Amino acid sequence: MTNWLEVSLTVSGELAEAVADALARYAPNGVVTEQAVDFVNDEDEGTPVGDITVRAYLPADETLEETRQKIEQALFYLGMIQPLPLPVYTPVADQNWMEAWKARYQPIPVGRRIIIIPAWLESPDANRIAVKIDPGMAFGTGTHPTTQLCLELIEQLLEPERQTPGRDCTVIDVGCGSGILSIAALKLGAKMALGVDIDPASVQASLENARTNGIGSELVIAQGSVTEVLAGEFPLRQASLVLANILAPVLIRLLDDGLADLLLPGGTLVMSGILRDQAEAVIQAAQSKGLKQTAWRQMDDWVAIAFQP
Numbered sequence: 407m408t409n410w411l412e413v414s415l416t417v418s419g420e421l422a423e424a425v426a427d428a429l430a431r432y433a434p435n436g437v438v439t440e441q442a443v444d445f446v447n448d449e450d451e452g453t454p455v456g457d458i459t460v461r462a463y464l465p466a467d468e469t470l471e472e473t474r475q476k477i478e479q480a481l482f483y484l485g486m487i488q489p490l491p492l493p494v495y496t497p498v499a500d501q502n503w504m505e506a507w508k509a510r511y512q513p514i515p516v517g518r519r520i521i522i523i524p525a526w527l528e529s530p531d532a533n534r535i536a537v538k539i540d541p542g543m544a545f546g547t548g549t550h551p552t553t554q555l556c557l558e559l560i561e562q563l564l565e566p567e568r569q570t571p572g573r574d575c576t577v578i579d580v581g582c583g584s585g586i587l588s589i590a591a592l593k594l595g596a597k598m599a600l601g602v603d604i605d606p607a608s609v610q611a612s613l614e615n616a617r618t619n620g621i622g623s624e625l626v627i628a629q630g631s632v633t634e635v636l637a638g639e640f641p642l643r644q645a646s647l648v649l650a651n652i653l654a655p656v657l658i659r660l661l662d663d664g665l666a667d668l669l670l671p672g673g674t675l676v677m678s679g680i681l682r683d684q685a686e687a688v689i690q691a692a693q694s695k696g697l698k699q700t701a702w703r704q705m706d707d708w709v710a711i712a713f714q715p
């Protein structure tokens with residue numbers, strides 16, 4: 407039976423990404439990060455606060471000692487840039503590994519009305535709309551600031567008083583990953599959604615997550631991107647809400663491919679996955695396609711921006 411060695415470090419948000427990258431190079435199952443959420447009062451939307459714990463699981467086989475040395479070395483170099491705590495090692499038996507890993511995933515409240523929960527848990531908060539996601543499968547587990555920023559904007563844009571009477575909200579989700587944004591939008595009142603992704607694993611993950619959430623034919627998931635949607639290959643060619651949480655250089659390329667043309671008149675495009683210092687380039691690219699900025703949200707170094715024609 408394989409045993410595993412858990413390596414964990416608790417570091418500032420600033421360093422967490424570099425530490426996660428360093429550990430991910432040696433952890434065949436990826437890394438898990440955890441951060442506390444703070445609520446100032448009942449109205450508070452919940453803000454991630456404090457340090458982040460990064461955990462990775464190494465198979466305890468004949469390569470373990472070598473891997474451990476490589477990790478120590480990678481952390482040593484990182485520590486020269488900014489001081490790091492020593493890693494903590496905890497042995498975990500195989501049959502407990504999945505359980506240990508699952509236990510790390512806790513429900514994440516987002517915005518005012520959403521709570522993201524791992525697929526195997528029941529929602530602890532009946533007042534929030536539960537979005538169930540299986541975290542192992544694709545990007546979009548809800549822990550990343552770019553996903554949370556998008557969800558907050560979706561929630562705001564779908565508030566009942568913002569809806570045009572007699573007009574259904576439809577969604578096109580470019581780079582759907584786990585399907586989290588489309589699933590949330592449908593649960594918040596959107597009538598129909600199309601999620602596309604170039605990665606077949608994301609298509610698979612979105613379909614499974616849709617099923618877990620009891621979502622049926624109101625969500626279409628397909629492999630492809632902006633070009634295929636515009637070519638009319640799927641049931642929706644335009645929508646009132648277009649979402650794209652991908653990195654800035656890809657967003658700029660997709661704008662050139664016609665991302666803005668996916669919008670129905672009066673619709674809103676939400677772009678996320680943008681680092682603060684890349685925002686200007688994305689805004690300029692959007693303006694050159696006739697879009698005007700209507701909202702801006704920031705968390706750590708990440709921003710999400712909404713635009714309208």
Ligand code: SAH
Pocket residue numbers: 544545546547548552553556580581582583584585586587602603604605608630631632651652656660
């Ligand atoms: N929408 C999810 C996932 C975002 S990760 C969330 O908000 O959490 C970005 C996703 O975009 C990945 O699944 C990746 O496969 C996909 N992607 C990357 N480049 C793309 C492109 N050019 N067209 C469509 N999808 C793309």
